[in-house]
Amino acid sequence: MAELNFSNLSKKFDGVPALHEINAQIASGEFVALLGPSGCGKTTLLRLTAGFEHPSSGTIHLGGDKVAGDGHFVPPEERGVGIVFQSYALWPHKSVHANVAYPLEVRRVPRPEREARVAEALALTGLSAFANRMPSQLSGGQRQRVALARCLVFDPRAVLLDEPLANLDLALRASMHEVFSLFHRRTKATMLYVTHDQGEALALADRVAVMEAGKIRQFAAPEVLYREPVDCFVAGFVGDGAVVSAGITGQTRENRLVVNVFGQEVLSRSATTEPSHVCIRPESITLCNDAPIRARVLSCTYLGGRFRLTLDAAGETLVAFASQRAAIGETLGVKLNDLWAFRDPGAAVVMAKSLAHA
Numbered sequence: 001m002a003e004l005n006f007s008n009l010s011k012k013f014d015g016v017p018a019l020h021e022i023n024a025q026i027a028s029g030e031f032v033a034l035l036g037p038s039g040c041g042k043t044t045l046l047r048l049t050a051g052f053e054h055p056s057s058g059t060i061h062l063g064g065d066k067v068a069g070d071g072h073f074v075p076p077e078e079r080g081v082g083i084v085f086q087s088y089a090l091w092p093h094k095s096v097h098a099n100v101a102y103p104l105e106v107r108r109v110p111r112p113e114r115e116a117r118v119a120e121a122l123a124l125t126g127l128s129a130f131a132n133r134m135p136s137q138l139s140g141g142q143r144q145r146v147a148l149a150r151c152l153v154f155d156p157r158a159v160l161l162d163e164p165l166a167n168l169d170l171a172l173r174a175s176m177h178e179v180f181s182l183f184h185r186r187t188k189a190t191m192l193y194v195t196h197d198q199g200e201a202l203a204l205a206d207r208v209a210v211m212e213a214g215k216i217r218q219f220a221a222p223e224v225l226y227r228e229p230v231d232c233f234v235a236g237f238v239g240d241g242a243v244v245s246a247g248i249t250g251q252t253r254e255n256r257l258v259v260n261v262f263g264q265e266v267l268s269r270s271a272t273t274e275p276s277h278v279c280i281r282p283e284s285i286t287l288c289n290d291a292p293i294r295a296r297v298l299s300c301t302y303l304g305g306r307f308r309l310t311l312d313a314a315g316e317t318l319v320a321f322a323s324q325r326a327a328i329g330e331t332l333g334v335k336l337n338d339l340w341a342f343r344d345p346g347a348a349v350v351m352a353k354s355l356a357h358a
């Protein structure tokens with residue numbers, strides 16, 4: 001397996017930027033998810049890595065070799081990357097065994113070795129009993145496992161997956177998460193996984209690159225994205241909760257900030273002393289009758305074991321968990337603790353604009 005490196009990578013289609021100055025390093029054996037809304041450039045980054053597109057500028061290195069950029073271009077079939085598509089892309093007239101064996105036939109691997117490697121790939125993906133079936137005789141999840149086995153069998157330098165679970169129903173998606181995790185643990189493959197489903201990205205990846213409008217906004221471990229988002233976009237896109245503007249009023253000896261939220265002083269973790277916003281996750285909210293921040297219940301949904309409430313506090317929508325059902329329209333007290341404060345890069349611009357108007 002090999003590390004993957006993007007350096008100042010940009011791509012334009014007919015002069016319109018789809019990716020802008022992407023810089024990222026993916027370690028050998030790392031599982032990275034590309035997460036972002038439709039049109040943010042995830043698939044374009046994957047296609048550039050596979051060799052289906054040429055970069056407009058910048059370079060891509062795979063395992064230390066330059067595969068694209070600066071006048072170099074290694075074609076897809078020579079990059080040694082495996083690709084798993086949403087549509088499975090299996091040969092319909094070949095059995096499961098023949099589909100998985102195909103990449104080895106193309107590479108002229110001798111039959112005994114081929115048989116051993118196919119058997120191993122089928123065992124790894126739990127498909128040994130299905131070797132003689134045709135793709136039409138398999139479920140969607142089983143077909144996707146064949147695509148995974150076909151990818152794994154030739155020992156690729158990296159595995160690229162483009163929304164591989166998008167065609168499957170919710171229950172099957174959850175069980176496929178375990179298949180992907182197991183696949184990754186056993187093969188130690190370098191994996192680049194495109195999804196717009198944040199649950200999938202946070203559950204599966206070692207690190208997640210959150211993209212928006214052709215740029216990477218934050219590239220970090222799932223728990224860091226959730227607990228320490230760098231800007232309003234990431235805070236709002238990843239995880240549940242609210243993003244509210246807030247100003248600093250003090251600092252504790254433990255380097256916690258005291259910020260003013262809804263007219264109350266609240267302790268916050270932060271990487272800056274000039275925050276513009278706080279991120280309020282459900283875990284930061286305790287509901288208690290005598291708390292000074294008052295919030296009106298907008299909705300109450302039973303999640304099994306607990307209720308998810310949406311609350312209106314001074315015009316902002318908060319999300320909280322409760323052990324008991326709350327009535328819609330009821331007013332509750334909200335206590336905030338352990339928020340995350342950050343400075344949104346856009347905040348300075350907003351301030352400058354409003355000053356200019358004044």
Ligand SMILES: Nc1ncnc2c1ncn2[C@@H]1O[C@H](COP(=O)(O)OP(=O)(O)OP(=O)(O)O)[C@@H](O)[C@H]1O
Pocket residue numbers: 013014017018036037038039040041042043044045196
């Ligand atoms: N071949 C192409 N020609 C012109 N524009 C393209 C082409 N491929 C992609 N684009 C544009 O580049 C931008 C990024 O597209 P891309 O498919 O990478 O987004 P994405 O994040 O994968 O979206 P989705 O989640 O909807 O698949 C979009 O604005 C898209 O319209």
